[in-house]
Amino acid sequence: MTFYEMADPQGVVREPYRPIQRWIEETGLELLRQRSEEAEAIFRRIGITFAVYGEGGDPERLIPFDIIPRVFSAAEWQRLDRGIRQRSQALNAFLYDVYHRGEILRAGLVPEALVYRNSAFLPQMIGFDPPGRVYAHIVGIDIVRVGPDSFHVLEDNCRTPSGVSYMLENREIMMRMFPDLFAGGGVEPVDGYPAALNRTLRELAPPACRGEPTVVVLTPGPFNSAYFEHSYLADQMGVELVEPQDLFVDEGLVWMRTTRGPQRVDVIYKRIDDDFIDPLNFRPDSLLGIPGIFDVYRAGGVTLCSAPGSGIADDKAIYVHVPDMIRFYLGEEPILKNVQTWQCARPEDCAHVLAHLDELVVKEVHGSGGYGMLIGPRATAEERAAYAQRIRANPANFIAQPTLDLSTAPTLTPAGIAPRHVDFRPFCLLGQQIRLVPGGLTRVALREGSLVVNSSQGGGVKDTWVLRG
Amino acid sequence: MLSRTAENLFWMARYLERAESTARLIEMGRRMAMLPGGGLREWQSVIRTTGADAWFAARGAASEAAIIHGLLLDAGNPASVHACLTRARANGRAIRTALTQEMWEALNDGWRRLENLDEQSARRDLPTLLDWVKARAATFRGSAETGMLRHDGYDFLRLGGLIERADMTLRLLNVKYFVLLPETEVVGGGRDHHQWASVLYALSATRAYHHVYKGDYAPWKIADFLLLNPIFPRSVAFCYGQICACLDRLERRYGQRHDCHDTAHDALRRLESQDIAAVIRDGLHETVNQYIARTARLSDQIAAAYHF
Known part of the structure; x- marks a missing residue:
């Protein structure tokens, strides 16, 4: 029996969804449809386009936006929050371990071959201590719900999880179109994310940095599917959005080309795959890379976020061992279950x-x-x-x-409000401390009965609410 | 500021200005073709002004419809309005963070409008379409004017637009110089009132001209107006005055002077000190050609000075 997040099988609306139910009734279907079209027009005009990591497709495609928010109660979020932090911490401990002594492999909990023969494992990282010992600075954890108290992790993203700009813009548009819905401050805000990201990046300046660190966002360029997100985050943080050709290595440091001449760069939030970052150290055929940047990184001249080689932690074959990681490194029972x-x-x-x-x-x-x-x-x-x-x-x-019976959330469809399957991706930030904005990206399978939420296959997005306790 | 950002701002403004100029030239061509003695010959001068002679020659576009299609819609012609708008938007998209929201919206709004337009509807709705192109350029400039921080980026944006505008006026003079020579000097033929009016029309300068010179059309006055007038915003002298102001602000901000500063100030001094009689004595065509070369050199020198 599919768990419908809005109401129980008898049709009684669950507590967290009562404001939504009231709002739907007061607004009426016709007006909701009209507002939904307006929202889409705003997205198109602002030029928000987006594709989730690795999905491919037209880089300027628009993702359908469903205007009915998905809601978590304060208690539900409290548990998710602890589980997400716990898992992100364990994944980073695992990364430190496999690039140092490999204790978890010696303990026989994870097979050595699975790590050392994995193409995501970077031997060049062995023995190196990244600033703060943080590898994956932004962890996106894909979570599905199958019952009132049953949350499962579907997959971890430790490299460059996308979608956070959609979390921010969805809320922005909802607040702009339905201010009354947010009156009274019952919904936790998410707009602190860019500042939290900025603080996280600044905290992990490299040893060679003196004074205020210069942070940049590194994008492959406008043809990348997540380019909107790259420019959005740079803009929100007030830092430069650079492409590889803007950067170069000289005298053991990384510099960007400016109209005044070269300027030092200390922290790079890189949204480029590891393989392409440095043609001298990795793929020699990469046109995207900055020759020698990895040597500067290893010498403590610059911080790369995420650290090259972080992909070993979110490999699907490693996934099954994450609960063991949590027990091994943190001595705790996993709060979020694996599938x-x-x-x-x-x-x-x-x-x-x-x-x-x-x-x-x-x-x-x-x-x-x-x-x-x-x-x-x-x-x-x-x-x-x-x-x-x-x-x-x-x-x-x-x-x-x-085959998981993913929970459903109320969605505006041509036939009225109907349940559609959803998943959830929160974004956890790891610096000197762990930060987690109360919210995330909810993806929804718009086709009736479909379990596939990917935007390339008919998926859309929703605003995600965490209610104040 | 990143050099790439400066470069994109510069070229975004150039392409947008060029799209607008081309729209004005199409208006001129349409108008001239409707007058007695007009026709394809007038379109040829439009094509030459946009610098697309070779592109059209290779395609043998022989009808007005084909020419309008090539100048407005064909993304394959690098001088077409469509191609210029697409490149302006691509430049803008590459530096989203350097633009205000309103500037970006002006670039992005309806940018696919010309993509799937067929020749028939384009000809039918031509005045609306051309107005739309001009309005987009105006909206963009307006939002930059009222919303953009006056940092170095603003100057790079302005420089691109001003250099393109000076260049377009010079190209028009280059193509039409023969109708602007004094009566005594006969070059070619077919000089008439309509020809002079069309030059002004292409630069939306008709009323401004009458405002300044009161009386009738006189070809040397038109040449004077477009080349040397210090207050007409599309004159070469005006553009150079503004170019120098932008470069001087960059010099103060960065504490560095480059070749481009000398080139621009040298050109401005000449434009301010010459009178049109002397220009015509020395050869209008030669003078215009010199300024075209000077403007191209200036553009290169700016790129070199700021590490584009």
């Missing part, structure tokens, strides 16, 4: 997966964006047979999970 996962690399798991294809969701280990996956219960017998062939050909490339 049960079968690894086809293990023969017994693989046999189970092949025997239960009609019940499971099967994913490629390195895939993302909802591509290349099989949703067993929705697939035809032929599709399952073809997919089974692929699994047998290369079992290590696949993991499987039960």
Whole structure:
């Protein structure tokens, strides 16, 4: 039975959604539809375009915005908040560990081959201490809900999680269009995120920095799908948005080209993949890189956020071990559960997966964006047979999970207000301390019955409320 | 300020100014083609002014419809309004953070309007479309004027627009110089009232001209007006005066003087001290060509001085 976040099966509206219910009734469907069109026009005029990391597609596509907010109560958020902080902390402890003594591998909790033979593991990072020992400064954790008290983590994003600009803009537009809805201050604000990000980045200035650190956001450029977000965050923080060709290395430091001549750069919030950052140290064919920047980083001349090599922590094959990480490094029980996962690399798991294809969701280990996956219960017998062939050909490339019955939230559809499946991505910041803005990005599968929330496949976004306690 | 930001501001303003100038030239071409003795020959001078002669020659565009399509809609012609607007927006998008929200909205609003327009509707709605192009440029300039911080970025933006504007006036003079020579000197033929009026029309200068010179059209007065008048905003002298003001502010801000400062001030001194009789004596065409070369050099020197 799907959990509908707004009302119980008898139709009684749950406490957190009462203001929403009242608002829907008072406004009426017709006006809501009209406002929804207005919202879309505003998004288009401002030029907010966006694509979630790795989804591809037209970089200037507009994501559908649903104007009915998704609501968490103060108590629900309190638990999520603790769980998100805990998990982000453990992921960073894991990163420090695998690039130093590898205690968790020696303890036999994570197989060595899974780490050392992983393409996301960067041997160049071994033995290096990044400022503050922080690797993943911004952690985006994808969370789904299956019941009133049941939250599961679907996946971690430790490199460059996108979507936070949508969290901010969705709220901005809602407040602009429906000021009355926010009257009385019942909803926790999210607009502190850019300042919190700025503080996080400044706290981790490199040893060579004297005085106020110069922070920049590094983007691959306007053709990147998340370019709007890069420029938005730079603007909100009041720092320069630089492209690789604006930066160069000289005398062991990183500089940017300005109209007055070179200026020192201390902290780089990089939104470029590790592989491309430095053609001298990584991919020699990269046109995006800044030659020698990694050497400056290792010598303490500049801070890169996130640290190169952070991707080892959000690998889908590593995912299954995160609960163990939490116990191992923090000595705590995980507050947020993982989804049960079968690894086809293990023969017994693989046999189970092949025997239960009609019940499971099967994913490629390195895939993302909802591509290349099989949703067993929705697939035809032929599709399952073809997919089974692929699994047998290369079992290590696949993991499987039960088909989760994601919770639904009220959504404005052509047929009126109806439940649609949602997920949730909060953004946790790690500097000298951990910061978490009460909110995140809710993605919604706009097609009836669909479980795929990715924007490339008919997904939209919602404003996400955390109510004041 | 990042050099790339300065470069994008400079070129964004240039492309937007060029889109607007081209829209005005299309208006002129349309008007001239409707007058006795007009026709394709007038369109040729429009094409030459935009510098797209080779592009059109390669395509053999022979009808008015094809020419309007090439000048307005065809993104393949780098001088077309469509191509200029697209590049101006691409420059702006690359430096979103350097623009105010209103400036960006002016660039972004309806930027795909020309993309899927067919030739028929474009010709039918031509006056509306051209007004729309001019209005966008005006909205952009207006929002920059009232909303943008007066830091170095503002000067780079202004420099791009002013250099393009001076260049466009010079190109028009270069193409039309023969109709502006005194009666005694016969170059080509077909000089008439309409020709003179059309030059002013292309620069939206008709009323301004009458305001300044009162009486009838006289070709040397028109040349004087477009080249040397210090208060007409599209005259070469006015543009250079503003260019020098921008460069001087940058000099004060950065404490550095470059070649571009000398080039601009040298040109301004000449424009301020010459009279039109001397210009015509020395050769109007030669003088115009010299200023075209000087303006191109100035643009290069600015790029070099500020590390574009």
